[in-house]
Amino acid sequence: MTPRIPLGEWVEALVDWIAINLGFLLDAASDLLGWVLDLVGSILEALPVLPFILLVSALTLVLTRKILLTVGVALGLLLIDNMGLWDLSMLTLSLVLVAAGAAILIGVPLGIMSSRNARVEAVVKVFLDFMQTMPSFVYLIPVVIFFGLGNVPGMIATVVFALPPVVRLTNLGIRQVPVELNEVADSFGSSKLQKLMNVQLPVALPSIRAGINQCVMLSLSMVVIASMIGARGLGYNVLVSIQRIDVAMGFEAGLAIVILAIILDRISQNIGGDRPRYERTARPVEPEHTRGMDMEMNKKILAAVVAIVVVVAAIAAIGLAGSGGDEELQFGYVTWDGEIASTNVLTLVLEEAGYDVEMVAVDAGPLYQGLSRGSLDFTTSAWMPITHASYWEQYGDDLEVANVNLEGVKIGMAVPKYVYDEGVTTIADLNDYADQFDRRIVGIEPGAGVVMATERAIEDYALEGYDVQTSSSAGMLASLKTAYANEEWIAVTLWSPHWAFEEWDMVYLDDPEGSYGAEERVETLVRAGFAEDNPGAYAIVSAFNWTQEDCQSVMLDIFSEGMNEKDAAQKWIDANRDKVDAWIAAGKAASSA
Numbered sequence: 001m002t003p004r005i006p007l008g009e010w011v012e013a014l015v016d017w018i019a020i021n022l023g024f025l026l027d028a029a030s031d032l033l034g035w036v037l038d039l040v041g042s043i044l045e046a047l048p049v050l051p052f053i054l055l056v057s058a059l060t061l062v063l064t065r066k067i068l069l070t071v072g073v074a075l076g077l078l079l080i081d082n083m084g085l086w087d088l089s090m091l092t093l094s095l096v097l098v099a100a101g102a103a104i105l106i107g108v109p110l111g112i113m114s115s116r117n118a119r120v121e122a123v124v125k126v127f128l129d130f131m132q133t134m135p136s137f138v139y140l141i142p143v144v145i146f147f148g149l150g151n152v153p154g155m156i157a158t159v160v161f162a163l164p165p166v167v168r169l170t171n172l173g174i175r176q177v178p179v180e181l182n183e184v185a186d187s188f189g190s191s192k193l194q195k196l197m198n199v200q201l202p203v204a205l206p207s208i209r210a211g212i213n214q215c216v217m218l219s220l221s222m223v224v225i226a227s228m229i230g231a232r233g234l235g236y237n238v239l240v241s242i243q244r245i246d247v248a249m250g251f252e253a254g255l256a257i258v259i260l261a262i263i264l265d266r267i268s269q270n271i272g273g274d275r276p277r278y279e280r281t282a283r284p285v286e287p288e289h290t291r292g293m294d295m296e297m298n299k300k301i302l303a304a305v306v307a308i309v310v311v312v313a314a315i316a317a318i319g320l321a322g323s324g325g326d327e328e329l330q331f332g333y334v335t336w337d338g339e340i341a342s343t344n345v346l347t348l349v350l351e352e353a354g355y356d357v358e359m360v361a362v363d364a365g366p367l368y369q370g371l372s373r374g375s376l377d378f379t380t381s382a383w384m385p386i387t388h389a390s391y392w393e394q395y396g397d398d399l400e401v402a403n404v405n406l407e408g409v410k411i412g413m414a415v416p417k418y419v420y421d422e423g424v425t426t427i428a429d430l431n432d433y434a435d436q437f438d439r440r441i442v443g444i445e446p447g448a449g450v451v452m453a454t455e456r457a458i459e460d461y462a463l464e465g466y467d468v469q470t471s472s473s474a475g476m477l478a479s480l481k482t483a484y485a486n487e488e489w490i491a492v493t494l495w496s497p498h499w500a501f502e503e504w505d506m507v508y509l510d511d512p513e514g515s516y517g518a519e520e521r522v523e524t525l526v527r528a529g530f531a532e533d534n535p536g537a538y539a540i541v542s543a544f545n546w547t548q549e550d551c552q553s554v555m556l557d558i559f560s561e562g563m564n565e566k567d568a569a570q571k572w573i574d575a576n577r578d579k580v581d582a583w584i585a586a587g588k589a590a591s592s593a
Helices: 007-021 023-046 049-064 067-082 086-116 118-133 136-147 151-175 179-187 192-221 223-229 234-244 247-269 288-322 337-352 364-373 389-398 427-433 449-460 473-485 535-543 548-560 565-575 577-592
Strands: 329-333 357-361 378-384 399-416 440-442 467-469 492-496 506-508 520-527
Touching (some): 007 023, 007 136, 023 086, 023 136, 023 151, 067 247, 086 118, 086 151, 086 192, 086 223, 086 234, 086 247, 118 151, 136 151, 136 364, 151 192, 151 223, 192 223, 192 247, 223 234, 234 247, 234 357, 329 364, 337 357, 337 378, 337 399, 337 535, 337 548, 337 565, 337 577, 364 378, 364 389, 364 399, 364 520, 378 389, 389 449, 399 449, 399 535, 440 473, 440 492, 449 467, 535 577, 548 565, 565 577
Parallel strands (some): 329 357, 329 378, 440 467
Antiparallel strands (some): 378 520, 399 492, 399 506, 399 520
């Protein structure tokens, strides 16, 4: 038998070596890119909505000279503002602009070098093929290891995804420059640089422009995937809508992305003016004075746009410099219903105490990795000692336990009461009713602790032919809702506390083999050094705790009654003012100590 080549282990070792030995360079690059992202985001946020819409509309009219399209752009941006998605759209736009700009700055020189040297082209082509064919989810893994979570790693993943068309089309455009033009340039004694700048690049501009257009579109298409590693913006809303099966939220965020895509597509298609013509036959030429007037007008408008951007950039830079000490707390959480409830409550408490908090929704693996690297500050989502045992074993040395915020929780496999009454009382009974269950157990996200425990239960109870059908928490609940309404047989992964037990009559199956373990607790974890860096915030975070009834009430308001997350959290805070005031007082005491 041929021995297995450990390619995966070699790559993992290389990634670990880079993270350990070149970490200082990665941190410096992350800080620089983060500053650029903040600057661009501040510029976009500094512009009021109506002036921004007028500016973009004017730019669209100048570049495309299409009145109907310009009106459509203005109406589309007004619709984004009307849907309440303006801030998220500006955040998405800043990420796309910086990522596309970085890809262009890297891609155009690489394309030029590839066009001038066949060996360089051969080497670059291998990497481009790899980048374009490798699933984008795969290179999210090293990006998270190198740069943590948030907008910066999301932007870097976007650059990798959007870079290839810029390189390929720049190379193609220069190689397709007519031989006659190159010979004419050589005959006049042009240097290589002069020939490149005055002949090859102008002729190749349409191809380069197409590459830039594709780069921008690919950058925008990456926003949803980037949100999986903590990037904020419209992509985050799309991701949350998928997890919750929220059609309204998903449609509105998707429509906003479409509007931005149309605007960026039309603008990027027209960068650089009309395609230069090099016909051998004579044809009527536009009068020189007319072309001069058009060019002069375009120059004046573009100069005005540049001046406005420079002024706003200067103001934003001054603002950033003046507010450098106000650092946001990075609050990581997994999108389980109970954790959504606790995260929103604690976020509002911290904000009431005067802290700026950013909630970062990620899966369990990136959550622990982000805490260990310091890109996240704390979480209230650690299920111990069973559900998240594998993550604690891997990252626990770099984390600190602040407190236990919820006790008596558990995970397990549950069925509707009408199924339980038919004789399915233990997990082993699923073998006797395999056809009724279609040999499937509906789970949540792949890699979740309850899913891994269910896979273990399938082995422990020898459930032949059974599989865990993974999706998301919302997907599992949607399947349960449909099956329950039709009184169909279904087995799902559930945990307590969970509002599903109030919404439907659900029962845990007995687990004599202990596949799901005993009762657990939910812990609050913080990154190393957080208590010293933010004693006041740490005091509030470590004081936070509540009961299953508390958690259940917030979950019911959000997921059963359809209340806004913040409103449901504020409702609980108002009803438990004494407890909340004690937490805030502990934070003030720690800050002044």
